[in-house]
Amino acid sequence: DTAVSQTPKYLVTQMGNDKSIKCEQNLGHDTMYWYKQDSKKFLKIMFSYNNKELIINETVPNRFSPKSPDKAHLNLHINSLELGDSAVYFCASSHRTGSLFFGSGTQLSVL
Amino acid sequence: GDSVTQMEGPVTLSEEAFLTINCTYTATGYPSLFWYVQYPGEGLQLLLKATKADDKGSNKGFEATYRKETTSFHLEKGSVQVSDSAVYFCALRGAGSARQLTFGSGTQLTVLP
Numbered sequence: 021d022t023a024v025s026q027t028p029k030y031l032v033t034q035m036g037n038d039k040s041i042k043c044e045q046n047l048g049h050d051t052m053y054w055y056k057q058d059s060k061k062f063l064k065i066m067f068s069y070n071n072k073e074l075i076i077n078e079t080v081p082n083r084f085s086p087k088s089p090d091k092a093h094l095n096l097h098i099n100s101l102e103l104g105d106s107a108v109y110f111c112a113s114s115h116r117t118g119s120l121f122f123g124s125g126t127q128l129s130v131l
Numbered sequence: 132g133d134s135v136t137q138m139e140g141p142v143t144l145s146e147e148a149f150l151t152i153n154c155t156y157t158a159t160g161y162p163s164l165f166w167y168v169q170y171p172g173e174g175l176q177l178l179l180k181a182t183k184a185d186d187k188g189s190n191k192g193f194e195a196t197y198r199k200e201t202t203s204f205h206l207e208k209g210s211v212q213v214s215d216s217a218v219y220f221c222a223l224r225g226a227g228s229a230r231q232l233t234f235g236s237g238t239q240l241t242v243l244p
Contacts, residue, residue, distance in 0.1 A: 024174075043188070052233075053232075059238040060236070061169075061218055061236070061239070062234075062236050062237065063175075063234040063237070065232070065233075068231060076231050090214055109175055112174075112175075115149065119165065119177045119180060120167075120175070120177070120232055121177075122174035122175045122176070123174050124172075124173055124174045125173070125174050
């Protein structure tokens, strides 16, 4: 029943590793997003896809690569993880101009 | 570019107190305005929204009015409960081609019994 689900909820890994976070939405939305929330709760958009097409790509290191195999999925792959990547990553979805629905977040800790 | 400025927290209130969290914005055109709430360990949930000037959004006893003349969208509640303790985010969806949502920095609210 979960509208926007992302896995895993917690991710602990070593510097230099490669990891992926998966996101799926069952709301029939055509736009999906990745946001990063830092330790002070500040939210910053990273990417947005509309109908599998990248429409927002903010200033994010190219170690971060989103992949949208279909409208219901938007995964985030991160190469060569760094300490500064530690944060909570949120997936969200919406209709093109509608309100956002968020997943419950993935807490990434890079050691 | 678009931006949202929220009052800094944390805000601590006693149960049944009156709540105001200030939010002002800068945007071109006519943005839509939102308040989101984040409970501990959870994602953000839409609390209320307004899409044009003088609209009032309301939900769960919370209200906010879209004031174009003061570029503000302050959140208010007449009597807060312990269960309202959360982080509150003001946000706008601008008129640019990507129509992305821009968030304020969030305001932590703690309500004491």
